[in-house]
Amino acid sequence: MRGQKQRKQFGKFLVNLTLLFIIIVWTVPTLGIFVSSFRNRTKIDTTGWWAVLPHREWQAVSELDPKSLDLDPDGIMEIEGISGTFDEFRTGVETPDGKRLTWLGNKRLGRIEVQEQVWAVDWDFSLDNYRQVLGGQDFEFKRPDGTVEVVPGDNMINAFLNSLAVAIPSTVIPILIAAFAAYAFAWMKFPGRRTLFILVVALLVVPLQIALVPILRDYKALNLNGTFLAIWLAHTGFGLALATYLLYNYISQLPRDILESAFIDGASHFTVFTQLVMPLSLPALASFAIFQFLWVWNDYLVALIFLGGNPEFELVTQRMAAIVGARGQDWHLLTAGAFVSMLLPLIVFFSLQRFFVRGLLAGSVKG
């Protein structure tokens, strides 16, 4: 009995240990990027983010002039009782008393540094990356008359508002349509129901990329191109198949008894849908809302095609792509950019999360 308990506890311990390990593996890179986002480019380039942790570092204590020591850099040299070649001193030679001799510079002009190991932390943080991501860069133009004009680049607020203006309707519209459709497929009887439903499910496997050119052509004819309505409709269409399928699965599993008693009491389909089905399927609606919102928020391609590269309508994803510069020279800004663009999806996730964690159906029906 006791042995069994112990074994159980050991198993629990093992599971926890594994979970802890997985959590560390998953979060360490994120932590690294987070720390890096507060360091400037030269720092990211030369030392890893872990330099913020206490570590041992070589520090110069004194300097020697090779010329005064009368050394021959091409042969074997003896410095402070240590002998070695030029290449060895270049990488650093440690002395028995814990010091290190390092040759800096070339053979003709170089100097020798005597270094000691000390504890160090690199806590030189700056908000520069965030400032550039949020506030935009400044551009200098030197006019022929010698004056210098500074033109500020775009800040990110516009992109944020645009992304919201795209993402929210593109989440709400498909959910509303799909909920109606799912209810109809699940609880209403009409001819061709199965065929229609199979058609909707079949649409799941159609990649949206093949629809880009035809839809763009239609939008062009309707003069919709480059408007918000265009992209709302596009995202609605692309998200509808999955939304209908997901919500159908959930709504069709609602307990028959509840709905039947409502029908017996004389409720119409509309009443049942708004009073019973919608509230009961909140968890499914919320989880799909999260999916759809994240997908639309992170979408780059669809927005690029239907909204165009118009700076007026630039989204956060496009802004992120632009931020690294034409040749990727500003790659270090991506660290800060990643966290800025992550902010809103995180808020959405944590505010909607409780809706699908709760078991709404618990205790509604007996047996």
Next chain:
Amino acid sequence: MKKVLWQVLALMLVASMVLAACGAPAATEEAPAATEEAHAATEEAAMTEEAPAMAEVDFAYPAGGALEEALKGTYAGTTVTVDGAFEGNDPDGVKLAESVKAFEEATGITVNYIGNKEFEATISVRVDAGDAPDIVDFPQPGKAAQFVASGNIVPVSEYLSDEWLTQQYNQSWRDMVTFDGSEMGVFHRFNGKSLVWYPKKAWDAAGYPIPQTWEELIALNDQIVADGDTPWCIGIESGAATGWAATDWTEEMMLRTTSLENYDAWVAGDLAFDSPEVKKAVETWSAMWFNDAYVYGGRSSIVTTFFGDSPTPMFDADGPKCWMHKQGNFITGFFPEGTVAGEDYGFFYFPPVDPAYGKPFLVAGDSMYMFNDRPEVRALMEYFTVPQSASGWLQGGGALAAHQTATPDMYGVELEKGIAELVANATSFRFDASDLMPGEVGAGSFWEHISSYVAGSEDIDTAMQAIDASWPR
């Protein structure tokens, strides 16, 4: 609880609709107002004077063309869309906006730039859907060839005179935008590639000379090695495009070890990669690259070093780890923050190998093509043939004007001015060959097999034959 959720959702929906409503049309509402004003202005001008008033501008324009008409305000209120491979908000986008400001102010025409980084893919979708932009800024003439073939581009001869173009451009620039005998676009701006960068302070302290010939360069290499250092910083890693930096070196050597005719034949696919000329060019640079004493990190690190990081060791706090880096002038964007041109770094012309081939210069740059033929679009195309249309880059740095009418005083940045002088001294120049070759080769097998050759997994014959085999015929 559920009520709250619905309220929040409804609120968010309404908020976003409002956002969309006031975010978008605000810009479009302004346009008609501007049009009215412009119309009013032109009407007024017409009333007070007999002839329409001409806007005073500091750039030249061809007589009797659309631009001259536009300067009278005839097309005020119209919009011209320009597409390209950079984002409207990135440095190049801001510089383009700066460059066309003078045009917009003088003509009342709005230039709407809509480019993005996925340009290569989206331009085809756009044109196929019949939604072609008015003007496209192609970073490589090779990409334009596709639309020349499909007949989407309006030839230059329909709206610009030969005389005007001869005055504005050196013949080489016109050749580069000529497809099957007809000139399809106009060159706008370019980057010089035949440049070697060095850490100026340490360089001057060490007393190294600027090499003028290939022999001097080799002697300098050996001197730096004798001083216990490594001469070259080389890296060709660039994600899916790994190897392009090595194709640049091949092109430099093609210009320096064989004739321009052979270079052009090579670009056109008439001279095989497996020919002695191309192999000699590759071997000329690889003799240097494959010498571990000459390259920082040795041959094995070349393929794995990001091209943008490769010059960083030149600026090491403990003195340069390597001393020279050959790259186009855009590389200064990758130099550590705070380094200043002329103080921390300098540049010199990559010396010629064989004096018989003069001083060639390798360039890459952007050219403009007209897709929709409207008078206001023609006016902007005419504007692109004057150096002032690149003023954003000339004054803000980043590129040089392709026009021979550009003068040194137009450059606000010393760096670009210096490069412009080197370019002026060049005896010939040619466009980056890999950008002109078919995509399968220039942006595919050439990169891939030259990387394998540098990595040592393929010998020169295997690599060159593999590139030849991939050439679409």
